[in-house]
Amino acid sequence: MKITIIGTGYVGLVSGACFSEAGVVVSCVDISSEKINKLKEGIIPIYEPGLEAIVKRNLEKGRLSFTTDLEEGLKESEAVFIAVGTPPGEDGSADLQHVLSAATDIGKLMKDYLVIVTKSTVPIGTSEKVRETVRAALKKRGMQIPFDVASNPEFLKEGAAVDDFLRPDRIIVGVESDQAKKIMERIYKPFLLNGHPLIFMDIASAELTKYAANSMLATRISFMNDIANLCELVGADVNSVRKGIGSDPRIGNKFIYPGMGYGGSCFPKDVKAIIHTAEAYGYPLKVIRAVEEVNNYQKEIIFLKIREYFKDDLKDKVFGIWGLSFKPNTDDIREAPSLTLIQKLLEKGAKIKAYDPVAMGEVKKLLGNKIEYSKDLYEAAIDADALILVTEWSEFRIPNYNVLSRLMKQKIIFDGRNIYEPLELKESGFKYFCIGRKI
Numbered sequence: 001m002k003i004t005i006i007g008t009g010y011v012g013l014v015s016g017a018c019f020s021e022a023g024v025v026v027s028c029v030d031i032s033s034e035k036i037n038k039l040k041e042g043i044i045p046i047y048e049p050g051l052e053a054i055v056k057r058n059l060e061k062g063r064l065s066f067t068t069d070l071e072e073g074l075k076e077s078e079a080v081f082i083a084v085g086t087p088p089g090e091d092g093s094a095d096l097q098h099v100l101s102a103a104t105d106i107g108k109l110m111k112d113y114l115v116i117v118t119k120s121t122v123p124i125g126t127s128e129k130v131r132e133t134v135r136a137a138l139k140k141r142g143m144q145i146p147f148d149v150a151s152n153p154e155f156l157k158e159g160a161a162v163d164d165f166l167r168p169d170r171i172i173v174g175v176e177s178d179q180a181k182k183i184m185e186r187i188y189k190p191f192l193l194n195g196h197p198l199i200f201m202d203i204a205s206a207e208l209t210k211y212a213a214n215s216m217l218a219t220r221i222s223f224m225n226d227i228a229n230l231c232e233l234v235g236a237d238v239n240s241v242r243k244g245i246g247s248d249p250r251i252g253n254k255f256i257y258p259g260m261g262y263g264g265s266c267f268p269k270d271v272k273a274i275i276h277t278a279e280a281y282g283y284p285l286k287v288i289r290a291v292e293e294v295n296n297y298q299k300e301i302i303f304l305k306i307r308e309y310f311k312d313d314l315k316d317k318v319f320g321i322w323g324l325s326f327k328p329n330t331d332d333i334r335e336a337p338s339l340t341l342i343q344k345l346l347e348k349g350a351k352i353k354a355y356d357p358v359a360m361g362e363v364k365k366l367l368g369n370k371i372e373y374s375k376d377l378y379e380a381a382i383d384a385d386a387l388i389l390v391t392e393w394s395e396f397r398i399p400n401y402n403v404l405s406r407l408m409k410q411k412i413i414f415d416g417r418n419i420y421e422p423l424e425l426k427e428s429g430f431k432y433f434c435i436g437r438k439i
């Protein structure tokens with residue numbers, strides 16, 4: 001069985017590599033020749049644990065190939081997956097230009113029946129737009145090649161993407177023809193051996209499922225951030241409250257950790273997009289709007305605490321920042337809380353020394369020499385007026401407080417992820433600030 005994947009970003013590359021690992025022959029296509037040339041040599045343009053070995057193994061076995069030539073990529077394929085970016089447009093709606101441009105290219109080049117699968121996160125109705133776009137391109141060629149559209153939203157998490165793809169909780173497929181359903185069943189058969197379900201539904205429901213899932217997760221995060229902020233006011237400890245509610249199986253203990261707000265390439269844009277879709281239908285989606293509002297506030301929460309402590313005098317103060325990626329185990333900095341914080345501190349004239357195990361290259365592309373980049377976590381602490389823990393990479397979990405005491409100008413830690421023990425820090429002579437806990 002042969003398939004094509006268009007787009008070799010976090011989703012397209014992981015999907016393509018994992019399908020090939022399961023025995024499917026995969027041709028991955030991207031418009032970026034720089035990316036494709038690297039990938040042909042087994043060089044992975046993103047940081048994703050476990051991905052490099054799978055790509056190299058399947059390149060060698062000849063099951064995985066990379067090209068910028070879609071015509072070449074489509075040869076002998078039974079399905080083509082569109083996995084290109086859908087960034088937010090200015091009004092918050094998902095920008096579909098890449099998806100529809102891929103659909104046009106497919107219509108221009110396809111030769112036989114294909115299932116055209118949208119894997120990108122797209123608003124309800126997009127698969128229909130893909131169908132119309134492909135039809136229009138075929139019409140221009142004077143051809144009538146049969147095809148089906150399908151929706152197959154992706155639920156992998158950056159940082160654990162390979163494992164998520166190889167061992168999915170569930171696979172959602174929206175299809176409206178038996179032929180397309182059978183092909184999708186064959187493609188995904190190797191991933192179902194662990195008993196997790198392949199759930200078929202209509203296309204609009206599949207498209208909405210992805211937005212509903214991300215909005216629900218974002219809701220849990222914003223809910224817990226709201227509760228954490230209340231804890232500080234009433235003298236409660238959010239860790240106790242979290243354990244207390246998380247032990248109720250109806251609630252569960254996942255995604256109820258307070259912090260600096262959700263970021264990344266998915267939650268912020270998907271929350272915006274579902275609000276926009278609902279508005280287009282005249283429905284206000286009040287809960288999800290509040291989720292976004294709480295998150296916008298929470299992304300500033302550590303900055304507000306810093307400003308309060310230093311009485312708004314941040315000029316020439318030095319801040320060591322630990323962690324830049326939007327979460328651990330990825331180099332993705334899209335919508336990362338670190339960027340909001342850095343911008344706010346720079347506006348106040350502060351100096352920043354940052355360290356992240358993998359994301360500094362990405363931040364350098366964006367901020368250049370506006371901040372300093374440190375070679376390790378301790379270098380970022382030298383002469384710092386305060387340290388700020390932004391992303392909870394494992395290497396930040398048990399720092400040597402004696403070393404920090406010697407290096408820092410002032411012994412102050414702002415912990416945006418609640419990973420340190422207030423008592424331990426107090427005993428080591430540090431001033432400690434965190435989110436919603438008793439200190």
Ligand code: NAD
Pocket residue numbers: 006007008009010011012029030031032035083084085086098101102119120121122154155156157158265266
């Ligand atoms: P990305 O920006 O990392 O990658 C997109 C790739 O598509 C780029 O390499 C780009 O060059 C390529 N591309 C754009 N237009 C093209 C075209 N016409 N032909 C060929 N290639 C083209 O994006 P991503 O993070 O992989 O996200 C892709 C989609 O998957 C988005 O809709 C996103 O919301 C969704 N998604 C992302 C994640 C995630 O964790 N990143 C998880 C689930 C779903």
